Amino acid sequence: MQRELALRAAHLFEEQGFADTTVEQIAANAGISLRTFYRHCPVKEEALTPLLVEGVHTLVDALARRPAAEPLPEAARSALLASSTTSEDTLRIARVMLAEPVLKARWLAAGRRAQDLLVPVVARRLGVAADSLAAKTTAGMLVNVATTALEHWALHPEDSTLGEVTSAAYTAVAGFGRAAAT
Structure with missing residues (x-):
């Protein structure tokens, strides 16, 4: 409902x-x-919050299901791609939420919630405590890659698919500090 x-x-x-x-x-x-x-x-x-909550849980579950032996960078990329949908509904929701300040605040809050939920998953993969700076920073980076990719795709859907944008965003972060040729 x-x-x-x-x-x-x-x-x-x-x-x-x-x-x-x-x-x-x-x-x-x-x-x-x-x-x-x-x-x-x-x-x-x-009204749109249930869709954000659903998206957050999809991303967290996708990362938690990745093989434990898979390196975190590959697991994160795969989880982001697996949890990304390209439906018209996704595009509509992102555009509406980004255009309206009161809704954008909920968008940002959902990102923070995703980060909080990802911390223990990331901590297990890194072999560190859930309250460690490494786990929190890595979870924040993963959420920012996902939301930045979705926001870019929502504003420029004709340029490439959400999967392509997500992959390019993750590649940009993997090369942190180096300019990517795009």
Whole structure:
């Protein structure tokens, strides 16, 4: 229910703009009552949050499922590519959230949540404590690569696929401090 509600809200936000879309319109479009809407979303600004949470868990689960013997750089790249979707819904959600400041704040908060959830997964792979600087920094880097790639693709989908952008972003980070020829 929450996923469908979020997709309907994203469609209306894209068509009408966030400010011009009412909770009543979202509820009607989703075929639910206002009471049901508010049971799932306390405020309009939270309507897309379930999709962000889903994306965060997909990324974390993808990295956790990678083979333990696989080096972290390859595991991270594979997890990012495996967790990236290129649907019109993904494109719509990213564009809507990046265009509206109040939604962008939720986008950024989801990135921070992803980082927090990735820390223990990264720590296990690195063989360090979950509260170590190495685990926290590496998790932050992985989240930033993923979100930067998605944001770039959302604004320039005609240039390349999300997978290509994600791969290029990871390559850029792998060569940290060296300019990439692109």
